[in-house]
Amino acid sequence: MKKEINFVLNGNSVSIEVEPNEKLLDVLRDKVGVKSPKYGCGRGECGSCTVLLNGKSIRSCITLAIEVDGQEITTLEGLQKDGITPLQKSFIEHNAFQCGFCAPGMTMTATELLNKDPHPDEEEIREAIAGNLCRCTGYDTIVKAILDVAEKK
Amino acid sequence: MSIRVEIPNTLSELWELLSYEGARIIAGGTDLMVRIRAKVEKPSLLVDIVRLPEFRLFENREDIFSIGATLTHAELLKKDLPGVLHDAISTIGSPQIRNMGTIGGNICNASPAGDSILPLYLYDANVVLLSKNGERRVPIGEFIKGPGKIDFRKGEALLKIVFTNKYKDYKYIFKKIGKRVAMTISVVSMGLIFKLENDIIKDIKIAYGAVSPTVVRIREAEEYLKGKPIEDKVLEEAKSIIQKNISPIDDIRATGEYRREVAGNLIFLLKDAYGKL
């Protein structure tokens, strides 16, 4: 039984029909065409599907699409309204990615952190990023990239 | 088979939805969605209660706490909670899981490793269940009957958790041991609240997670430790009492042997805490 849902995606209203058991991740990727959130595990463990729901980071792979009816969703595509953000720039500067598959989720989590607290210390950064898995970098440059933005702010 | 999902806006809508066969409450879904995916659970109707304001109230009136079941872990971490509960909740999952998951959801999963559940045993908390017939109040230790088993009756929803913090001047320890540092499931967890007077344990409450079918209070060790100083000989004895009172099993995450060993060792953390007093 399909249901129409309305939500704000990256500042634009979206109105779309979804099956009640459809996940937000699949709707965003396959129906809306927003590709930055990635499928990595399907059970909220890896963090590659992280998006912001009303500014809070959530796992879109274990969120039902119909739950975002009337809410606001932000993905990586929505961050760069006026060019790339200092955070994205810092990730580039510090080589805070390799294969790049975890980068969108990682960036969204770091965005939430910096919105909440513009000056986190290293421990707070590690705490915040703990739910985003990266198999390539050893996380070293990711900490540096976020710390750098935090210090410059 | 497709699942039907409903998000009631009023209690009367909720009661109607809960009357259907196969209805199942979802409150955050961080565990339930995973179990549905793994086909461990096959509900035909999911009733999402997170938008009902009745379930989202928080009160701390003269140390009588009342915690709404659908408050998320992240929301609770911003409240003035007893330290042991705050610390326990802060170890749950990842920031995203804490943004989504709720305390009521955690309790109703009834996992022996449920992190927010353990401190509630220390405070002898009660859960309040609501149905169209009214409220029913059950001690947490009776509500949770075994792994994944709760005393839930048809048409009921977990409304809130209530307890009195009679132990405001107590010290506390919460320690969770997993297979890695972050985003982990407890292999063993321990919560203590205790009071010292002249280097002697005046009062102590001890609870363990993931070492028995449910979270357990180790009352024999509590009784033994009362009136004793914190020293190696005493803790050794407490360790063996604890080990005798738990029934850890082997599973995918650890062997029972390891759980028993670490559970016993953790009581030595009292020494650290004592050293810092």
Place this chain on the structure above:
Amino acid sequence: MEYKFIGKEFKRVDALSKLTGRARFLADIILPHMYYGIFLRASIAHGEILDIETEDAKNVEGVKAIVLGRDFPHNYGHLIKDRPIFAFDKVRYYGEAIGGVIAKTEEAARVAADKVKVSYKPLPIITHPKESLNNKEVIIREVSPTPDMVYRPVKGTNIFHYDVVKRGDVEKGFEEADIIVESEFNIAPINHVQIEPHGAIALWDEDGSLTVWSSTQAPFTVRYFLSDIFELPLNKVRVIAYYVGGGFGGKSDVGIEPMVALLAKSVPGHPVKVILSREEVFHGSFLRGNFWGRVKTGVKKDGKIVSEKVEFAMGGGGSGEFGGTVVDGAFKSAVGPYEIENVHAVGYGVYTNLPPTGAFRGYGHPETHWMIERQRDIIARKLGIDPVVLRKKNILKPGSINIIGQKIEEHNGNLEKCLDLVVEELDWPNNIGHIDKKNKKAYGKGFALLQKSPVMPTNAASSAILKLNDDGTVNLTVGTQEIGQGIDTALTQIAAEALGISPEKIKLVPYRDTDLYPYEWQTVASRGVWSVGNAIIMAADEVKHKMRKVAKEIFSVDEEDIVVEDGLVFPQGEKEKAITYKDLAIGYTLPEGSGIGGPIVGAGYFIPEGLVYPDPETGQGNSAAEWTFGAQGVEIEVDLITGKVKILKAVTAIDAGTIINPENARGQVVGAMAMALSIAQREAIVISKEGKIRNDSLTDYKISTIRDVPSEYKVFFVETEEETGPFGARSLAEHGMVAMAPALANALYNALGVEFFKLPITFEDIALAIDEKKIV
């Protein structure tokens, strides 16, 4: 040597697309008229397939076709031909694919797949390599050697391949030795856990040609296998690959592509897409197989190793095609980076009832180094000499002969210097370990050495094309794949250096397509910079040669008198007359208006010359193209209450020749160290008695989070220029994980006095050892 762009800071060329979400991965591709596939997977670990009932599944709305292994009973392979596309006679591991369902939606395919009923005649299972090696009752796969087979299976056993090294006389060596040390080692099977799951899309055209999109490290190898399996000429098979979301070897062997292609064959004109679920990545991709080994070493009192006998077996899973070459890789490092007069090593690949073994970062080297570098510390302890001293007495240096009979040259690198750097960073031998009873902590330091050569066929080739654009910018195409390692960036720098223009003027065209891009064997073995880099230099030479040919007409001088330098072309000594690449890019226009020359394209290739097959009886022969040496170490803190280990510092010193991009190179080493420590500390595939993988999720197969990795990483590069490498560079990407596990275990001994012989060494293992030894 001084370079303009080599060894300099240069930001990754894939950065912006990856940080804006525009970078394309396989799962992002949606094609018109596309169908979705779900594989049918075995519910037992070993058994004959009796009957498959598909009627109910066919009736599910949206189902287009159901394809079963028995419809195409074919084993493919290049070395042994023992890999079915879908299992058809029997299943050999839990989760092995026996077919697939194609439907209009993934959901419909999934629903239908659940309705397929399969009955089996179950057979006993074997999962441990040592058990498989000695078992003659349970034969997982019958194979007999044939003349055209590259592997060496042993009839009537589960051995599908073996390698032997023989130097000197080990028994005589043991007689001469003052002490003999014998140890036995084990390693659990592990998964790569690339964050991007495997996937592929296949489309058969009505004209019989096949296009496959895949997340692969080896588009040209995929093309080869598809052409071989489906009997198509190579120009009728096209393989397209976008960015790969982590490979680590696990996307270099050909597994999913033939499966998806076979599904799609039943619906010509419709692309069929399959993305593995995370659970399927555990059951249905490749693993690093489990490992068992035994080492016996004879040593003189002064620490000189005189004789070493090594025997090991790698679990190959249900088919050996892609696992046997891992044994080939391991045997070349069976005794580590040491010169030993008498060696006898035998390595076996054996069938097990587990998913097939394939490439995994390090390719057999982390396994052999686990044994050897533990053994070196154990020997040093038995003799009462410092493990640094013991190693220095035996390590390979210029003039040494290695295990396969190669003489080590100066340009192969400086292992001793790497060792010195690491022990200096660890402040060795001060405070190498102690127990702090009061705080219930223990501290330890440990280190280990490493060597690795690219494990590849003797003719593993690369190529590159440089194409000048009208404005003097350059497009570079190569067949090697960007999998996160930063190859596109390093190769851009190499092209810039070779052409004498800035890297910003070069576009390495992202993504790969076998129809459009030049040949590449595979993106594996850390050989990309070395091999493709050489091809680029040759292509640049051709570009310059073509420009000289035109310029000699313009300036009316001999070709050898034309200088091509820093983007300028001019006659020797007359720089003021210089013209630019732009002037020559698509042909030069003479003052009177007529054109000469033409659009300039340079092509280059590389093949490692002089490599030979090892002698089958002794393993001797020039079978390793180049060696990278290094040393690694850790400082750790152990919590005696819980067994938890905190890595305070992780160090690597590596001689990778000239470093092309220091930041990326460091990233490779740091990433590899973190991965190796995650594996060493907690990664293991847990198998039930029935042969089922019990931890097929990231909840229960735990890789390190940001809170589990070392607090501090130190990386040192020793840059001994490699004779055979572009601008002196050699291999780098895998090496950072080769010796971390033994370094950790050596540190654990120094902290606790406990010898660990198996991997992983979990917090649990440590806590139970502390309890057993009554350390607290």
